[in-house]
Amino acid sequence: MEAGSVVVSYVSSPIATWSCLVVLLSIHLAMNHAAVRAVSLHSLNRQRANIVMSNLLVNNRVMTPDEVSSQERIFEWDGVLRWRGSLPFAKARIGVTLHCLLKTLAPAHVVTGAICDGDLILERLVEVYRHEDFLVWYDSPKTTAYVVLKDQASAKAQLKAWALALWGAHRFETQYSIGANTDDLLRLLETTLSDISNQWDDSIERLRAAGWDIGIANLETSSGSRVRVGAESLQVIGERKK
Template sequence: MAPRITEFDEAGNVTATYVQSEGGTQGHSRVDVIPPSDSKSLWQKGLDVFLPVGYPHSVTHDYLEYQIYDSLQAFSSSIASLLSSRAVLSSVGVGDADASPTAALLLSIFQESIGRLATILFAHRLGMSFEPECKMYRLLADILNDTGFILDMISPVFPKPIRVVILSFSSVLRSLCGVAAGSAKASLSAHFAKWGNLGELNAKDSSQETVISLLGMWAGSLVVSWITSQTATWTALILSLSIHLETNRRAVRAVSMRTLNRQRATLVYHHLKRGHVPTPEEVSKQERIFERDGVLRRRDDSVAGFCAVGSSMSRLLNAVSKQHATTKSNKLESDGLATALTIFEPSPYILWNDRQSQLNRQSLFVVLKKDATPKDMLKAWWQALELACGSRVDSNDMQGFVNEVKRTLGVSSELLQAYEKRLEEAGWDLTSSALEVVAGSRVAIEA
């Protein structure tokens, strides 16, 4: 029987069928190539240039909506950029007979130097925050960038010394934007890529940005040609920035992250306490883009306290000492440390309170042991929520606090054990660490 070979692309679509005919009189055979009946149109082939191979199966469901808004924001940003660039050229002396090219060059070097130094410091200080809080930093990056545009626009009205300061600060903001946007974009791309096609997805995203930026530049060139008055220029700039920020907000809103950062872990915790296992899409609709650092929220959205994950051992020692400072007893301070170590001896972390409660809010921290895993961090965060939201013990009541710590330790462990499989089935990634936002430390305790 003559073989029939069907060829598929990465998405499982038929690209061609090969049929071998029977041998002829001279012993030769022929292979006929049959194209698919539903072959792609020229428009679809053009889209394939800008979409990941295997789309839509190779990316998550939220990819398209995010890219649409991301393209719109890039277009409006290109127009705003041209308007601010014209103001910068005016600031450095274009059209001014007394302006010196050397002075303009030195100003550019100074701006670039300040911006690069800011980039290094910003990346060092917040480097670990970008991935867990990528949605927040993606929007923050554009807020910083747009603030830089506004500073560029107002710079010509100031004297030259002040103008240099304003333009330098604008350069710093754009440098911070570059760090935050680049890091957040990398995390979002990793979220979108389902087939391990991160490199190809980034390449196609670059192609999209190139086309959109080119279109924005063409449109912006018409805008700057037609608009010359200050009123019209500011109107066009504010309109462009408004569209830019709103489309950015909608873009990050469209993303449903599968990792559990501190805010999403809090929302999931409250759902599980009601017996409901939420999906990433449900939680995405509830989460804030900007959230207070380390906040512990009750079910009614009120603040119950704050918690830091990955604190140092010295913080635990200071907390124990402070809680017993009124006794003036070194022995009691040592007993407090021994109590904390004993309670969490079988646990891969230590959860404690480092200062007196204020306004009925707990201030907690987690010291991670050397073998702590992302799931252990999740249990620690849920225990902190249970302790802050369900406890009414005054932090000055040492024995009451210890009893609550013991009770909540079992609650958080049981909660994860009961719902771990169902959470993974709902689409949550419990193996990725997204609860640490600073370079934390680990401790190894030996008897």
């Protein structure tokens, strides 16, 4: 009791009380930070996918979960795109509705809200991704990539879509600093898709060998939408909420 009374006497003033509180909170946060750093997760969320895929695409090297864990940020902006841990250069949204995509393809009428020319670009976009389970578009003025997932999109397909959004946005910001038209963007997305597809199966096997669990769909942070696309007409024939 006597020792306890001595301790209490040192923290009886407001300054001493707040000083002790700050010190204890700092120790608590430091220990939590160290504990989080020690955890090595084997699923690819958005931040880990940015780190892994950018290094794979530029260095042809697959980082292990332990290596990625040392580079992860404890707090990260949702959907931000970083190239090899650099400053954010764009954003990405995955599992968006078709209407959301259409609004980025063409401006809506100021009175009716109708989207007049977006369907023409959409038809070309669907043609580019006719063999994929997703659509990807990059809105350069907003520096935002939009990913629409088709009804059968697997975790593997979602990762490929995110890799395409990441690399496509990076290429666009690097090659078209003064802007580009729709044809330029479609060609860039088509080229990026071809480059990724040529090495995708091998990349997936290398990711698995490095310890990553590709079967976990961890890129959507909220309930997303899915679309069904007609094989012959290349038109969207349905949409549902995931």
